Amino acid sequence: MLCIRSNTLNPAFNLATEEFLLNNKTDECFYLYINGPSIIVGKHQNTLAEINVDYVKANNIDVIRRLSGGGAVFHDPGNLNFSFIMNKENNSTEGFKKYTRPILDVLKSLGIDARFEGRNDLTIKGKKFSGNAKCIYNGKILQHGTLLFSSKLPDLSQALKVNPLKFQDKAVKSVRSRVTNISEHLTQPLSLEAFENRIFEHILSLYPDSKTYQLTDNDISAINKLVDEKYGTWDWNFGTSPQYNFQKGIKTKGGFIEINLDVQKGIIQHTKIFGDFFGSRDISELENLLNGTPHEPQQLKEKLKSIQLENYLENVEFDNFVEGLF
Template structure:
């Protein structure tokens, strides 16, 4: 295993560096990364950015908005938020979004500090029933990238003002607000430490588990490439994109996540359709399924027949065809 602790708080650069390790360092079977970002909102790959953020607030406060390449929901980062990534060449298969296994270093590091943390729900880590970490994953063939953001001593007022969380998402968790669900790690520690010292504790755990792990040294050419990719990550096209006007908007939350569709229907046929949400999938290219549905009659029967011609789990992990049809038509 190799590791790298980023020395920069540049969000776009850190996101680009993580992607480089995932896509370019394929000969490295195991990679572990740690970094801290300046105030930012990290939007999931399949989300509609405009609907996830408080645009006026983020612009006023200079909060960066960056899209990542994994699914899941939007999260807020600041200088008291620690981010970690585990990249592995171990294929987990269609049922293999094993968030719990990849969360083990965090749970056990906290245990050594006297804090009992638990993996709950689909992809969350909690202390005393309150969330302190959300996780997401991306896949390329037999390679998985798992990453999580750890709320260490985050400014919750900024978090709440920067993120717009849909009402159905809050109600599905059985609470009235996002702030009532989350907690920082720091108040639960017997002895206060800094977020950097907490990162050191995680690295101590990793080095005990992997005695042969070595720090990776990026070449100038690699850093130049990452810097160019970071500029792409800063662009409006990457983070917002051009959205056509749709005349149908539908969405529903299921046990494996929320799916939302925006569609244009003309002459009772689907002209354009776009999927958004906090779901996960092994196939990143949703254009394939969106193009598949073009010119299909806007009926449950016709949409279902078309969707049954593909492996729906490749795009929407652990969802059924009937659930996808329900979002689109019913």
């Protein structure tokens, strides 16, 4: 087994590394990494329905889609992530339990009574500190999980806080749980780095054929290519969202506006705008302008700059209307 530690907080790079290891290493792998502030959404989720768009934008939080299913999770430098990339035939029917047991063993050695609960969670005193997800890809299994160690839990709450009335779709929804940090339950102070070391050393001791591995320059080049072509793109992170209907009402200086969008593969297919506003031109012209545009702030702004919004929505500020689209 190749045991690898990341030296970057770049979430796109770290998730691309998982896919690279799946596709390019014949050895089984264990990968530890920490991401900067980011939201990692499940493969089958509607990204916009999982995030607080305004908060994410204001705080420069990255939003990245992963290979595995399950719900959206918030990452920050107080959260440690672990991945097992194993040959499928070596995956026992125990599923999530098998690859979370080493984590529980380390916590037990620290005097923490952590448990596996439900389908894929690890908890302390009934509060969740780890969510886990998996996928089968190219004949291998990827199972990865989060470990809240000293995360900023209010940030987590705000970043994933979204108005459920905005979206109507069949995408997999995240289930919010009461959460806790591991550090709150330690009997003796321990740094995240020391905790990471304990897990890494424990994995090395568990697998007789394990060895520490450093990504080569060729590995890094291939991973960066994956970032450029997939994990760093709008198409992957937002455009692959399932079909959904978006609805939002906003108050403006020009009156109340209700916006309804039908979106497929991230592209607006149909727009309807209602309200008590005034305008000198037919609102259907504005609706048709938005159709065919990615449901993405910058591209919608560029499209709207080609018209005089005042002609359709009198006394409605440009930025106010754009905010109503998310």
